[in-house]
Amino acid sequence: MLDTSTRLLRLLTLLQTRRFWSGQELAERLEITPRTVRRDVERLKRLGYPVDGTPGVAGGYQLGAGASLPPLQLDDEEALAISLGLFALTSGTVSGVEEASLRALVKLERVLPARLRKRATALRTTLQPLDRTGPRVNSQLLAMLAGAISDHLEVSFSYENKQGTCSDRCVDPAGIVHTGRRWYLVAWDKTRQDFRTFRVDRILGSAELGQRYTPRPLPDGGNLQSYVARSVTVEPFGSEVRVIVHAPLARLRPWIGQDSATLHAVDEQRCRLIARASSLSSAAAWILHLDCDFEVEEPAALRDHLRSLQARLGRAAQSR
Numbered sequence: 001m002l003d004t005s006t007r008l009l010r011l012l013t014l015l016q017t018r019r020f021w022s023g024q025e026l027a028e029r030l031e032i033t034p035r036t037v038r039r040d041v042e043r044l045k046r047l048g049y050p051v052d053g054t055p056g057v058a059g060g061y062q063l064g065a066g067a068s069l070p071p072l073q074l075d076d077e078e079a080l081a082i083s084l085g086l087f088a089l090t091s092g093t094v095s096g097v098e099e100a101s102l103r104a105l106v107k108l109e110r111v112l113p114a115r116l117r118k119r120a121t122a123l124r125t126t127l128q129p130l131d132r133t134g135p136r137v138n139s140q141l142l143a144m145l146a147g148a149i150s151d152h153l154e155v156s157f158s159y160e161n162k163q164g165t166c167s168d169r170c171v172d173p174a175g176i177v178h179t180g181r182r183w184y185l186v187a188w189d190k191t192r193q194d195f196r197t198f199r200v201d202r203i204l205g206s207a208e209l210g211q212r213y214t215p216r217p218l219p220d221g222g223n224l225q226s227y228v229a230r231s232v233t234v235e236p237f238g239s240e241v242r243v244i245v246h247a248p249l250a251r252l253r254p255w256i257g258q259d260s261a262t263l264h265a266v267d268e269q270r271c272r273l274i275a276r277a278s279s280l281s282s283a284a285a286w287i288l289h290l291d292c293d294f295e296v297e298e299p300a301a302l303r304d305h306l307r308s309l310q311a312r313l314g315r316a317a318q319s320r
Contacts (some may be wrong), residue, residue, distance in 0.1 A: 004043075007032070011040050013073045015051065015063045022060040037061075076116055083108055083120040097139040135201035137183050142176070142200060144207060145185055149173045154210035155187070160202045171196070172213040175224040184228045188216055195219045197231040229262050241275050241283045241302060246293040255290070272297075280305040 007030060014021060014029060023034045030037070041051050041061055052064040074082065086108065089101035109117060148155050156170045171187035174195070178184075183200040195218075220227040245252060249265040252273070256263060261275035273294075277283035280302055287294060296303045 004040075008040055008043060008047075009073060011037070012044060012049065013075075015044075015049075015061065016073060020060055020062045022058075026061065076113075079108065079112060080116055080120055080123075083112070083116075084123055087124050135182060135199070137200045141203060141207060142183065144209070145173055145176060145200070148209055149175060152212050152215060154190075154213050155207050156210060157207035158204040159198060160204055166204065169198070170210070171198075172216070174215070174218055176200070177224050177228040179228065179232075184232070186219075186224050186227060188213075195227070197228055241273075241277050241287075241299070242297040243273050243287055244270055244295040244297060245273050245287075245290060246270055246295075247290070252290065252292075284309055 010030060011026065014026060023037050026037045027034045032040075038053075041053060044051050050064040051061055053059065053061050083105065086101045086105040089097050109120075112120065145155065147153075152172075154170060154172050156168070158166055159169050160166050170190045171185075172190070173185060173187045175186045176183060177186065185198040185200055185203075187196060187198065188194070189196040218224065218227075220230070244266060246269065248269055249263055249271040252263055252271060256273070261273050264272045264274075266272055273287075275283070275286070277286070283302060284305055296306070
């Protein structure tokens with residue numbers, strides 16, 4: 001039998017891992033009676049944890065929102081992940097959270113066990129982020145969208161597309177995807193009656209929450225990363241370019257962002273690259289920049305352009 005303090009910590013950990021627990025489930029996990037569960041819940045409430053209880057056959061317990069933030073119980077991997085995440089946010093692409101992230105990181109570092117502090121320090125020293133000049137998103141907007149996704153609430157906002165045209169949108173948000181350069185909201189557009197991808201940095205001003213909605217089956221079988229990659233690389237721009245690159249997928253993946261192109265392994269030494277290009281010149285320059293042998297599958301015009309480029313480069317190489 002666990003002592004009371006250990007049992008309370010285990011109960012708190014269980015309540016933080018899931019939105020809702022029945023009293024019987026908690027009793028079985030902690031190997032105690034439902035009556036003891038009720039007493040322990042009352043102890044947590046006296047300690048300041050906002051535990052909400054629902055009576056009846058379908059009743060149970062869940063952590064609610066209190067007037068102040070109670071202490072959280074984290075396991076080793078969760079604490080390490082939060083430490084690295086806070087460090088990344090201090091110089092990341094989300095505006096308005098750098099100072100708060102740094103304060104939270106300092107607080108976390110003070111209480112980390114020595115073994116975790118050593119691991120976190122070692123991992124952070126390997127992260128060498130480049131200065132980012134791309135679009136930044138508002139942290140409050142990002143948090144609001146994440147909450148709307150969790151609570152299944154529709155969202156209304158003004159949106160500016162890549163041509164600079166503004167429109168009012170009302171959507172059922174399904175997920176948020178970060179490609180490493182940009183944040184994208186995947187949502188069901190009520191006007192278009194289809195899923196759409198929205199760049200979060202193009203949402204103008206504040207957004208408004210609406211009524212609850214019933215979630216729909218997600219595109220691409222729920223793989224939103226794949227859906228966003230396809231939406232932003234294959235559909236919106238010019239002609240499709242398909243080439244076989246003579247390099248393993250693992251070698252190319254770090255150099256090609258999900259919002260630049262899609263990659264598929266052909267075999268252990270080759271992969272297929274699919275992208276959209278506004279011109280043949282930009283496509284040729286981008287592919288040559290990979291510094292690998294390649295074969296053009298389509299369009300045929302790209303092969304003609306490369307032959308012309310070959311002749312031009314040959315003349316340049318022979319000039320004095």
